[in-house]
Amino acid sequence: MLKLKKIVAVAVTGAAAIILSGCSSMSATTSKMFPAMLETAPRGESDVMHADWAEAQIMSSARVGGPNGQYRTQSWDELETYLVNHGLDYELIPGDYVMIRLKQKIHFNTGSANVADGSAQWLSQLASFLSNQNGVDVVIGGHTDNTGTVKLNDSLADKRAESVKRALVGNKVPQQMIYTRGYGEYVPACTNSTQFGKACNRRVELTLIVAQ
Template sequence: MKYLALPLILLLSACSSTNNLSSSYFMKDMLDTAPKSDADVRHPEWGYPSKRLTTGVQSPAMYRTPSMDHTPTQARPNAAPASRGVNSDSLQNFLLQNGVDYEVLPGNHIMVKLKNTVRFDTGSSTVKSESRHWLDIIGRYLSSQPDVNVVIDGHSDSTGTTAFNDGLSVRRANAVKQQLIRNHVNKNAIFTRGYGENVPTCTNATTAGKACNRRVELVFIVSDS
């Protein structure tokens, strides 16, 4: 019996060594590829657990909705106060005064998402004229707000191939970025992403629905400082 036990012990010992070696190898690989510290990630705090913000805008789900998909109107002198922070107050009051629909998103940072979206023709990455006007207004304002980062998300409808739409959504996001830069917004404060046809907000079964999905969305992330 003891002659059988010895090989078994050796076998178990070898398996244990192999497992330890394998574990050490994969752990080393993970540590080599993972960010070493927060300094290696441009905005690590964006990934923190969400927390809901309070706001002075009295409407459901923290929406400000004077109307949907319209060109900004004349300034409104009696705009409601916005949420905490001087920069956030300034941004939200600016949007209110210019009739730009927005919502405040929950999160570790103050994030303001525009409900007005930048529009495009089928297959095109040229910003439509009705969107260009209010985008220029926003760009001129953001040029004086160094503590506001801009996240630009490009989207497409389902016309064309998936590969084409992926690239088109990126070009649309970049077109909006370039327009903001022309209005002197700091290019290092602008981040672009393309989602292709994967995140529709309307049906792609109708002409109107496809027009709705040909869009760029903007989110402003405001510094707490």
């Protein structure tokens, strides 16, 4: 159902449980098992579809352990410094790989795959930084609200992820560093019962994977 493009393959046991904020029920469709949501970082090369993450050039490191056992690298230090200096909040996903999920989302107008003006500026700045980094991959996840048909929203989520990819590539981020996937309307971040909630769900989320 969900079209995945170059996705991190994380082993999942059993059905995935998805909490829909503000929703009182879950349809039979949404109760199916969804692809891994990068809630846990891959633990080794066998857990990733694109093994070049595991084979990426090892950056210089002081071998200082991170909060989940990851080792500090130059790329990780530079990325964290950039995010802090530009006020971009993030969370570190537990696991052996360094995976940083940005809390800042890229938003879209209803039915549109064009990045909203409010997101374009910081995305362009992030792209400029990433274009000079050799040790950071980008996973782009596209989402929609529940307006329209399921088929339409699946396609729109893919288009939104691809739109962000084009914006990054247009700012000289190497295409081989970027991976996209679309989730349609199935993973809302907010309720779809209000216009504010729908606007919240029309989004792209970015996860940055740092080579070790």
